[in-house]
Amino acid sequence: MKQAESTPTLFDRLRIVLVETSRPGNIGSVARAMKTMGFSELVLVNPRFDGALMHEESVAFASGAVDILERTRVVGSMEEALDGIHFAAAVSARLREFSPPVMAPRELAQQLAAGEARAALIFGNERFGLPNEIVERCNVLVNIPANPEYSSLNLAQAAQVLVYECRMAALDGQRAASDVGFQGDAASVAQIDGMYAHLEEALVQLGFLDANNPRKLMPRLKRMFSRAALETEEVNILRGIARQIIVKCGRKE
Known part of the structure; x- marks a missing residue:
């Protein structure tokens, strides 16, 4: 064994x-x-x-x-x-x-x-x-x-x-x-950075984020997600949501 x-x-x-x-x-x-x-x-x-x-x-x-x-x-x-x-x-x-x-x-x-x-x-x-x-x-x-x-x-x-x-x-x-909050595989820094870029693109397409005047929206979102100790599967879910927002807004990836 x-x-x-x-x-x-x-x-x-x-x-x-x-x-x-x-x-x-x-x-x-x-x-x-x-x-x-x-x-x-x-x-x-x-x-x-x-x-x-x-x-x-x-x-x-x-x-x-x-x-x-x-x-x-x-x-x-x-x-x-x-x-x-x-x-x-x-x-x-x-x-x-x-x-x-x-x-x-x-x-x-x-x-x-x-x-x-x-x-x-x-x-x-x-x-x-x-x-x-x-x-x-x-x-x-x-x-x-x-x-x-x-x-x-x-x-x-x-x-x-x-x-x-x-x-x-x-x-x-x-x-x-459980103190760390990881149940599945922890998402890597590179995976999370990719998610942020994808999410930012989706928010621009949605009209929620003004690319010419972004203010502090993305830093605030990063601060929020940093408290969540994201797992790989959770990052994939968020990127899937971003992908669908981009598609629904009429621009293919």
Whole structure:
């Protein structure tokens, strides 16, 4: 009899994504933080200097976590960085008017550990943080509840807080999938992005959305759907509705 495959733990499912990092030392420090807490998948999106992974400062700050750097991928887009990811969390000290739901690190870690989705923690540039277009496509915005009078954390410190909380949650063994809300297969970020594009086209055809004056309709819809933890079948249903709207409005796909 074939033995059932074990469910991957959060240590296997979590990806750390650094976007347009400016300091090589921060990349090395994040790799060190990850290895200390038992995580290993690191992806860089357009680092702002050449030779980011084997830069002298990266290696020095990694301090024994060079194996993490050696396995790190450097990509040119968020689409590549989030390939295969079902749940994306933007980490930012700055709250946004049309951000996805806001969570604290511990709450997020417990949710991720209880589920089975492949997840990504996304950290922005040291000076500018994450742009709104990246934050809006994520499922949640993670905000570290620091001292409001001085809430400044550098990139590596913020990453250390998040991976620590994820390690604690993973070790606690909180596996209640119902806490995450996934009953079927979780929809990937790419699938959800495709649904948004399809839905936007349908709303324009319907006359509900003015393409020349969209205001904040799509960010509000993204915020609403991000709370639903969409499954693949649910995304397919919504795209089917969008398809029928386009057909009924008289324009073939």
